[in-house]
Amino acid sequence: MTDQTATRRDVASFLTRNGWVPDRGGLIGELWRPTAAPSGSAIAVPYELDAGTAEYRAVIARLADHAAVSLQDMADEIEREFRDIHHYKIGDRFVVDESVLLDSASTVLTNARRMVRAAATTARKPRPTIGANYSPPGDAFAAQMRLSHTRRGSFVLPVVMPVEPPELSDGEILGDRTAVEPGERRVTRTLAAAVAAINSVVVVPDREPTTDDVIHLIQSGVSSEIVAAVRAIATDSGVQSLDIRFQWAPGLQAPGGIPERVVIPDEAATVLSRVERKLKRSRPETSxxxxxxxxxxxxxxxxxxxxxxxxxxxxxxxxxxxxxxxxxxxxxxxxxxxxxxxxxxxxxxxxxxxxxxxxxxxxxxxxxxxxxxxxx
Missing domain, CATH: 2.40.50.140 (Nucleic acid-binding proteins)
Structure with missing residues (x-):
């Protein structure tokens, strides 16, 4: 897929999701109208649309005017249409003149990469520890992750996973075909579930996990590598917590049951170390x-x-x-x-x-x- 068709795809998905429908197509594009006001002004959307062109800026301007938002806000929203984002926040007390310690930022990014790579493997098969047995297909998904730019204000490192639009399943549920979760979404969803499970099963109760707890952690996508990365971020002297927020691509339905934000403080270091050791000693389930x-x-x-x-x-x-x-x-x-x-x-x-x-x-x-x- 070219950048032009990807940009057009994002615009079309945004329009469809917000109640617009294509009116008629021509040689180079389509007219889209809002269903709530079909007699209102239409927006012409070319079949190929490059984000750096005057045509793209014109589409964004018309949409921003219709939604009564700024051009930048509209451009950002369309850019996020097929992007899952993890936001890693560094506490305000460690931010000086809108900057943080380089070592601390490096710790966050290095271990964010470790977590994503491990989750890309456990998303394919639950396992208590990975060692050198990372999944090559999982690594291919992890390699797609990108670091986006931070915003002014709170210091947040946004890590972006581009996702493909979902395909429809062959089977039906209540007469409708199901949008199938793409592999990229599966990776981020597994990481989100794993971090939430670590917090709920281990950190909040602050106790040695039982055998059933360990099984639940593994089934949630947790591996010893993910626990080690969480602990490394939480205990860094310039961070002192894992503060992660997940923002799901609006072009796909968000996964249900997963908290949007998880915060794991440095006080959890001891219990995290115990869990890491316990996972390394765990044996695969018989079933x-x-x-x-x-x-x-x-x-x-x-x-x-x-x-x-x-x-x-x-x-x-x-x-x-x-x-x-x-x-x-x-x-x-x-x-x-x-x-x-x-x-x-x-x-x-x-x-x-x-x-x-x-x-x-x-x-x-x-x-x-x-x-x-x-x-x-």
Whole structure:
């Protein structure tokens, strides 16, 4: 995809999301009108649109005028359409003349990269420790991360993950095809869940994690490498906390159940060290855990059992796995899917020639966020 078509894609997604529809197309572009005021002025959007051209500035100016916002705010909003962003904040008391210690900023960025790389691997397969066994496809996603520019005021380092527009699944939920979570979103969603789980399961209760706690951490995407990176940021003398906020690309539905902001103070260093050691000593589960979004639900009314299908990664390949489950879970699954909550399923995966992968007798089936949302 060229920069011109990507920019046009972002503009078209923004317009669609905000109630605009294309009126008619010509040789070089389309006219878009707001559905709330179809008789109002249309905006001409070229099929190819470069962010540095007069045509692009004209589109931004018309949209900014329509929304009653500044040109810069409108340009920023469209730029974010397909970008997930982690904002790493350095506390105001460490900011002097709008600058921070170089070593502290370096610590944040180095360990942000470590967290992203580890999450890109655990997003494909939960594991307590990675060592040298990073996933090459995961590394390819992690390599797409970019550092954006900071804003005046609070010192925040924005780390950006460009995401692809979602494809639609083959299956349906309540008659609608599901937008499939792209791989880039899966990485950031896994990192967000992992950091939230560390905070909820380990830091807030401030105690040695139980065996079940460790399992929940691993299923949430936590590895010893992520814990080590969190601790390194939180204990840096010029930072003294991991303060991270996630801003989801508006062109995709935000993942449900994940807190927008997590703050882990340096006082958590001791318990984080214990968790890191415990994860390094953990052994893989005997049954398989798979995570992903619900892409299809099958249930015949009045039947006691039904099936949900999740899109996941297995053996380094994208796969759909069908899970047999009671009718009461099926009813909950419709809400989980609507809220875009990622699901964890554990059990023995059955493979049969010519048939989809399945877990006919799951040991566990629930939203991942339930692993760290409940009090511990």
């Amino acid at each position: 398989e855990s798979l995570s992903g979004q619900i892409v299809e639900i099958r249930h015949v009314p009045d039947e006691p059992m039904g099936e949900i299908a999740i899109r996941t990664i297995r053996n380094n390949r994208s796969a759909e796995v069908r899970i047999t489950t009671p009718a009461d879970v099926i009813r909950s699954a419709y809400d989980w899917a609507k809220q875009s909550r990622a699901i964890i399923a554990r059990g023995n995966v059955v493979t049969s020639p010519g048939r989809p992968l399945s877990i006919p007798r799951p040991e566990q089936l629930q939203p991942i966020d339930e692993l760290f949302a409940a009090p511990h």
